[in-house]
Amino acid sequence: MAKTFLCIIFPLLMITISQTFLVTQADPRFLQSVKLNPMKLKTEKLSHFKFYWHDTISGPNPTVVNIVQPPVNNKTKPTGFGMINMIDDAMTEKPEIGSKLLGRAQGFYGQASQEEIGLLMAMNFVFSTGKYNGSTLTIMGRNPVFHKVREMPIIGGSGLFRFARGYVQASTHTFDLKTGDAIVEYNAYVLHY
Ligand SMILES: *[C@@H]1O[C@H](CO)[C@@H](O)[C@H](O)[C@H]1NC(C)=O
Numbered sequence: 001m002a003k004t005f006l007c008i009i010f011p012l013l014m015i016t017i018s019q020t021f022l023v024t025q026a027d028p029r030f031l032q033s034v035k036l037n038p039m040k041l042k043t044e045k046l047s048h049f050k051f052y053w054h055d056t057i058s059g060p061n062p063t064v065v066n067i068v069q070p071p072v073n074n075k076t077k078p079t080g081f082g083m084i085n086m087i088d089d090a091m092t093e094k095p096e097i098g099s100k101l102l103g104r105a106q107g108f109y110g111q112a113s114q115e116e117i118g119l120l121m122a123m124n125f126v127f128s129t130g131k132y133n134g135s136t137l138t139i140m141g142r143n144p145v146f147h148k149v150r151e152m153p154i155i156g157g158s159g160l161f162r163f164a165r166g167y168v169q170a171s172t173h174t175f176d177l178k179t180g181d182a183i184v185e186y187n188a189y190v191l192h193y
């Protein structure tokens with residue numbers, strides 16, 4: 001019996017042990033454990049920011065520049081499909097442009113819909129006041145501007161908004177059909193640390 005153990009079971013046991021050893025000693029670069037919360041993140045919180053976004057096309061200091069015009073031909077859609085504007089819009093506390101400046105919305109929007117005015121918005125909210133000075137939120141979403149409330153995702157952030165996610169709801173406060181100038185109320189709901 002002892003002989004059988006030595007001849008058959010013992011080698012099998014050794015193979016099993018060495019295999020186990022190989023698995024646990026696998027290349028350490030392949031898989032490493034990470035300390036829990038190495039960045040010392042605090043509890044995630046939900047913040048609500050409300051401000052007014054000023055898209056100014058007319059006057060001596062426009063904050064909107066048209067950078068792409070759709071080609072003019074008989075296939076051009078009446079919605080202006082293909083147009084792209086670059087923006088550096090003021091974000092203020094109240095609807096008045098002279099009210100407290102909270103930051104700027106920088107980025108661009110393009111007319112991405114053939115059926116209605118449906119913009120693709122890609123912009124950063126660059127905050128310039130208080131503790132969020134220098135921190136940014138990135139918005140990327142669809143904005144059918146003539147709808148009462150438009151919802152767009154917040155896809156990230158920087159500074160105090162690292163790991164941010166959430167959404168904004170935009171509703172037009174005033175829109176000048178002649179000039180195209182718009183003041184839009186933004187309510188941003190953002191989960192961040
Ligand atoms: C559209 O333009 C093309 C040439 O660019 C022309 O052949 C065609 O007849 C035009 N169609 C209409 C409906 O005007």
Ligand SMILES: *[C@@H]1O[C@H](CO)[C@@H](O)[C@H](O)[C@H]1NC(C)=O
Nearest residue numbers: 127128129130131132133134
């Ligand atoms: C925001 O930060 C910039 C750059 O650090 C600084 O120049 C500016 O004074 C700050 N503004 C406020 C309102 O704290």
